Amino acid sequence: MQPNANSPRVTGSLLTDPKFRAWIFQILAVIAVIAAGWYLFNNTQHNLNSRGISSGFGFLQQSAGFGILQSLVDYTESDSYARVFVIGLLNTLLVSVLGIVFATLLGFLLGVARLSHNWLISKLATLYIEIFRNIPPLLQIFFWYFAVLRNVPGPRQSLDVGETVFLNIRGLYLPSPTPTEGFWAALAAFIVAAVISIYIGIKAKQRREATGRRFPVLLTTLGLLFGLPTIVGLLFGNPFVWEMPELKGFNFQGGFVVIPELVALTLALSIYTAAFIAEIVRAGIMSVSHGQTEAADSLGLRRGVTLRLVIIPQALRVIIPPLTSQYLNLAKNSSLAAAIGYPDLVSLFAGTVLNQTGQAIETISITMSVYLAISLAISLLMNSYNKRMALVER
Amino acid sequence: MKFAKTTLAALAAAVTLGVSVQAQAGTTLDAVKAKGFVQCGISDGLPGFSYADSKGQYIGLDVDVCRAVAAALFGDATKVKYTPLTAKERFTALQSGEVDVLSRNTTWTSSRDAAMGLNFAGVNYYDGQGFLVNKKLGVTSAKELDGAAVCIQAGTTTELNLADYFRAGNMKYTPITYDKSDESAKALEAGRCDVLTSDQSQLYAQRIKLAKPDDYVVLPEVISKEPLGPAVRQGDADWFNIVKWSLFAMVNAEEMGVTSANVEDLAKNSTNPDVRRLLGAEGEFGKDLKLPQDWAVQIVKQVGNYGETFDRNVGAGSDLKIARGLNDLWNKGGLQYAPPVR
Incomplete structure (x- = not known):
């Protein structure tokens, strides 16, 4: 008798059917993976409980209570x-x-x-x-941190550039800008310039494709983007109030610090x-x-x-x-x-x-x-x- | 299908076996007895508490707790293996079973007891947090530290106390945190921070490690309570008892005047019933603790009583020269007090 894929064999049971067996093995594999995962999870839970260790994510709401050297958003010790x-x-x-x-x-x-x-x-x-x-x-990090930046002088012997920028072992202290009315006006001018620039870009491309003539897009847009805000800024006066770092007590206070x-x-x-x-x-x-x-x-x-x-x-x-x-x-x-x-x-x-x-x-x-x-x-x-x-x- | 059946059966067996093994996981005491030594978590180098001497042997007050446990259990104080741990690593190491006992100047707090699954076996050093500053700054009190950069060890109660202290005093500070206490000390020397804060005992220990110890001074303020003691995992009462009573035996021995020099003599000839019970001449208190009868004799003989280890490691007989203070016996004005053996 010739084995034929189209006519199922009458004598064999379902167990010898390769398709059925393939399914069985795949299902078993999935069960094994789930069982192993369940076992690991259950075992962990059991051991945590038997040792009295808290689990769950409730701790995220508790207040932290310690200070942090650098935070990009506001942070106090009572935050979570x-x-x-x-x-x-x-x-x-x-x-x-x-x-x-x-x-x-x-x-x-x-x-x-x-x-x-x-x-x-x-x-x-x-x-x-x-x-x-x-x-x-890691060694390169140590090199920069311990060999280079540790040898910068202390706060009272800070290196400075024109009494505005200070460098010492605690970091690089820069004046920090606080935006004023002039800044918002300049920002508005910048947005207007950006819109005009995009319009010029599109028009220039259309003209080039139609006539082959070029237009100095880059120079024009750069001029617009920098020129317009500058003019508006000058009209409204200084766009920023600069807060200078100042040596008060142990450290420089105020300004903006880049930590070593x-x-x-x-x-x-x-x-x-x-x-x-x-x-x-x-x-x-x-x-x-x-x-x-x-x-x-x-x-x-x-x-x-x-x-x-x-x-x-x-x-x-x-x-x-x-x-x-x-x-x-x-x-x-x-x-x-x-x-x-x-x-x-x-x-x-x-x-x-x-x-x-x-x-x-x-x-x-x-x-x-x-x-x-x-x-x-x-x-x-x-x-x-x-x-x-x-x-x-x- | 036969193959599939066996696979399934094996899998089911593995799962049930796994569950049953986890249900009757061996106790720490059995495991320690079977391997023949105590695995002890200590600090990563703190003079007086745990550090390696010139011969590479670990010595210190915290090390002596582990040695006492080994002496009680095996009659041999050297049957200890040490794992130096940073403050950040210590609890995970104990929780996961990497160490049997954590004797690493660790503060006893409610959350460590209740949420981290630890059991503190007592207090082997009553400490408090202080500040170490360079004399050049001219600071004489912690209240003058507004705006200072403060070096701290990461993941300690010190970090929290510091924040509380400055907040309560309405002062500002910049925290500079490192994993290792040595890194903090180096940062203080280099001037990365103005102040180093830690438990006072640690400050004295760190100070003698600095290049010019005399340039630095410990400020008078103590801003917190730091009861330091050995900790074990929860859910293992026998082991907890052994560590607890090894510590108590040392304190009781000092109170009764039992020292490493006279312990063997007293064990045979003492007529004081307290001493006789402690040293196993009366009753079966060792057996109750699942320890040999002469457990306390071995502790005092090989490690010494509490006063002896204190003097040798941090007190008058050491470089640190820390006064007994709070760590004196209760009947001498201190806090060291152990329940009686009876």
Whole structure:
């Protein structure tokens, strides 16, 4: 008898039916996973109860009672643990964003520098990359924090620039601006300028496509965006009142302070990640074959236009996916903040809050989910950008 | 299907087994006896309380609590393994079973008792929070600290007391928090902060570790109550009793005048019924505690009574030279008081 897929075998039971068996195994696998998860959850609950450890997320509403070095939103000691969480999250995001911006700028610069025909520039870039790529980020953080920023003079011997900006071991003190009437007028002028600029841009594009005549859009819009608010600002008087930092008692009071922990962390993370980004940029540029440049030349395109419309779009296709990984790494490496007491999410929430409440499972799982969410958000953004830049196949 | 059946059966067995194992998880006492040593959580280096001496041996007042437990249980004070923990790590280490007893200058509070699942076995040092400042600042009282940058160890009661104190005094401060007490001390030396705040005993200990100890002064204010003591996990009454009574035995021994020098003699020849009960010459108090009959003799012989360990580690016989003060016996004006053995 020939086995035939169309006619089910009469003699075999349901058990020998491959389709049925496949289903059974899949159902069993799902049951096993659920059972294992249930067992872990139940076991944890049981052990927490038997040891008298509180569980649940009620602790988030309790007041925290400790001070925090740096908070981007208002915070007092009587605020809740949930507020502490928000502050930790914002501090993590702040250092991640600063790090990503600086690492990208520095990385692109270095990547291009390493390809330079100037021997000195290219060798210096190589040296930089090889040094900073090969030292663990934690050591670099320690270097900036303990070796460099710890040697800045104390508050009473502060270095200053014209009695307005002060640098000492407690941080960099800058005058902080408070907006006045003039500021709001200038802001309104800026919005008007922006609307006009967009209109000019659209009109210029239409005219170029219709007649081929160019219009200096960039210069005009820049002039508008900067000129109009400046004129309005001058008419209304000073847009800001500057609050100067002043040495009162132990420390400088007033003004705006950049703490050394933030500086050390941002420096270390940007410098470390820039070395990787430089290599990615170099790889991206080298991946565009020289024939592309020659073709653009033979079409009579100018150098700048060639770079902007031919080289960079093709290089970006190669650069973006690994660049995403570097951004993710930087965001995750920011958790090394705990080592130097920068109040980021890990140090503040998974550290101090965990210790004050003893609710390890809750705080750690919240913290892990947050890093997961941050990383997924970065991935999502970069992937959508990648899609826009990707080769459109026809 | 046979395969499927066996898989399912195995799975069901695993689940039920898992549940039954969890229901009768071994007690700490059995586990400690089986492995033959006490796993003790101590601080990451605090002179007088727990730190490594020049030979690499851990010594200190907190270390002696663990040594006393080992002496009571095994008749050998050296059967202890140490896990140095930062303030942030300590409770998780105890809760998860990484250490059997946490003897790490830890303050006894209601939330640690009730919400974290700890049991404090007593108080081996009555402390209070103070401030350490550089003499150059010219500060003589904590009330003059408005606007100061303050170094603190993260995840401690100190952090909370500090916030309360400044809020109550309507003063401002900038908290600079580090995980390790050494980092805080270095930050004070470098000038990152004006003041270091911690339990007073720790301030004295940190001060002698600074490059120029004489440039720094401990301010007179004590802003909190910090009863420091060893803690164990909840739900394990036998183990809790052993740690508690090891500590009490040391205090009782001092009160009765039993020292490491005369303990063996007194165990044989004493006629004082209190001493006879403590040292196992009368009654079966050791057996009730699930300990050998000579448990207290071993503690005093190998570790010393409370007064001896205090003098040796933090008191007159040490570099710290801390006065007994609150930590003197109750009948000498202090707070150290142990329930009787009977």
